[in-house]
Each structure stands twice: as structure tokens, then as C-alpha cells.
Amino acid sequence: MESVKRNSIRGFPLQFFDFISPRFCSSCEKKLEIDQKVLCDDCLSNLAHVNNELLNSEYIKKFASEKLIEEIFVPFNFIKEGTIQNLIHDLKYNSKFQSGIFLGELIFLNGIEVISKWKIDLIIPVPLHRLKKAERGYNQAEFIAKGIRRKSGIDLRTNSVKRTRFTQSQTKLDLVDRRKNMEGAFIVKNKKSIKQKNILLVDDVMTTGATISECARVLKKFGANKIYAVSVGLA
Ligand SMILES: [Zn+2]
Known part of the structure; x- marks a missing residue:
């Protein structure tokens, strides 16, 4: 796996920073090496990957009937x-933004072959409603999207789509009701920014796909070309 190596920050060798402020693995709490970020190599290699078969069957289950989403990529169970x-919990509830960026980088590095074929023009994190965002202080998906941008160099926009409806919790709803629950949840704020663009939607966890589908429906309605979706984990 590719990793960006830096030897110094503003002329100080990285060892210096590691010495004054050691960093620890977010999972096993072992001290991280200079070239490791968020997770140590052992924890990184023990992550449960989603295989292609599961990914295909999940796509069929969640997206094939509507065809709003062309393809998906989700690296982890x-x-x-x-x-x-x-890590997602740290990002969502403990403001650990580095975890989000790291997870975004992992999405891209694990899916680089697939995602590169999609010819993405624009990365859009699935927006949160402003009340939810105000409550949390930020949209966790934006940090994951930033990690993807960092590794891919693809443009990222957070002001093209807005979540207009505060949707109730979906956990107790079945698939049909979840779709209904999401109807009209998004509006496109900046039509020019999405016109004819291949868009990568980014969310933290993919559950039913109802949120992603509804966001894609609105984007396509206002002129986006193809919509693809990635998330960190498959629930
Ligand atoms: Zn570890």
C-alpha cells in the first residue's frame, strides 16, 4: 500500500515530533511508528475486508432496481x-477528524483500481441536515471525503447539495418506508457545479442505501451524469 512519507515538518525531523508527542494506535494503543497513521500495521492488516461477491450482492440488493447508482465500493465490513x-465512532462523536481523513484515504487506496475507472469529476459527501450538523458541529462524511481528495486529487464540494428535511431515525423502518422517509430530503443548491459531472457520493456507513439513492436521484434530476457511491463500512 502506498503511504506518503515525510521526513520533516518545517525543518524539524519527524522523530522530534514523535519524541515530544508520541502517537498511539487508535485500536490497540501501541505506540505508532513515524510512518504509521491512526492504526499500527497489525491492526491495519487485521481489518475485515468486503470481498467482490459480497459487494456485488449488496449492490444488487440496494441499488440495482433503481439504477441511480452506477457502482459502489466499500472496503470494510x-x-x-x-x-x-x-474509528467511525471516534470521528462522529469524539471529533477525531484525523480518523475520518485516514478512513477516506483507506477507501481510495483499497479501491484505487475500481474508482479510477469511474472517471470521477467531483466528490460530494452526503450532507447532514443543518440541525444535525449544528448539534454535532460538523459532517463526519466531509472528513472521509477529504481523505479521498487527498489521495486522488479529485475536486470536493460541500455546497452543491443540501439536506432540507430532518428525517426521522430509519432503524425501525422497512425498505419501502425508508425510501418514503427520504423523499424530498435533498435539494441541489448549485446546479452548475454538478452539470454533466460524474459524482462520487461519500458516506460513513452504507446500510440500506436509501439516503445515497435519494441524494443521487436529486443530483441526476438536476443534470449530473453518472453517480457512484463509496463508504467506509458495510452494515
Ligand atoms: Zn494497533
């Missing part, structure tokens, strides 16, 4: 109490 769940 979202296992209860697992490393990925803990």
Missing part, C-alpha cells in the same frame, strides 16, 4: 465493536 466501528 462494519463489525460491532470492531476497529472500523471504533
Whole structure:
């Protein structure tokens, strides 16, 4: 796996920063080496990957009937109490933005072959409603999207789509009701920015896909070309 190596920050060798402020693995709390970020190599290699078969069957289950989403890529299984769940929790509830950026980088590095074929013009994190964003202080998906931008160099926009409806929790709804629950949840704010663009939608966890589908429906309605979706974990 590619990793960006820096030897110094403003002329100080990295060892210096590691010495004054050691960093620890977010999962096992072992001290990180200079070239490691967020997770140590052991925890990184123990992550549960989604295989192609599962990815295909999930695509069919969640997106094939509507065809709003061309293809999806999700690198990891979202296992209860697992490393990925803990990192997403850190990002969502403990303001650990570095975890989000790291997860975004992992999405791109694990999916580089697939994602490169999609010819993406624009990365758009699935927006949160402003009340939800105000409550949390930020949209966690934006940090994951930033990690993808950092590795891919693709443009990122957070002001093209807005979430207009505060949707109720979807956990107790079935698939049909979830779709209904999402109807009219998004509006396109900046039509020019999405016109004819191939767009990569980014979210933290992919559950039913109802949110992603509804966001894609609105983007396509206002002129986007092809919509693809990625998330960190598959629930
Ligand atoms: Zn570790």
C-alpha cells in the first residue's frame, strides 16, 4: 500500500515530533511508528475486508432496481465493536477528524483500481441536515471525503447539495418506508457545479442505501451524469 512519507515538518525531523508527542494506535494503543497513521500495521492488516461477491450482492440488493447508482465500493465490513466501528465512532462523536481523513484515504487506496475507472469529476459527501450538523458541529462524511481528495486529487464540494428535511431515525423502518422517509430530503443548491459531472457520493456507513439513492436521484434530476457511491463500512 502506498503511504506518503515525510521526513520533516518545517525543518524539524519527524522523530522530534514523535519524541515530544508520541502517537498511539487508535485500536490497540501501541505506540505508532513515524510512518504509521491512526492504526499500527497489525491492526491495519487485521481489518475485515468486503470481498467482490459480497459487494456485488449488496449492490444488487440496494441499488440495482433503481439504477441511480452506477457502482459502489466499500472496503470494510462494519463489525460491532470492531476497529472500523471504533474509528467511525471516534470521528462522529469524539471529533477525531484525523480518523475520518485516514478512513477516506483507506477507501481510495483499497479501491484505487475500481474508482479510477469511474472517471470521477467531483466528490460530494452526503450532507447532514443543518440541525444535525449544528448539534454535532460538523459532517463526519466531509472528513472521509477529504481523505479521498487527498489521495486522488479529485475536486470536493460541500455546497452543491443540501439536506432540507430532518428525517426521522430509519432503524425501525422497512425498505419501502425508508425510501418514503427520504423523499424530498435533498435539494441541489448549485446546479452548475454538478452539470454533466460524474459524482462520487461519500458516506460513513452504507446500510440500506436509501439516503445515497435519494441524494443521487436529486443530483441526476438536476443534470449530473453518472453517480457512484463509496463508504467506509458495510452494515
Ligand atoms: Zn494497533
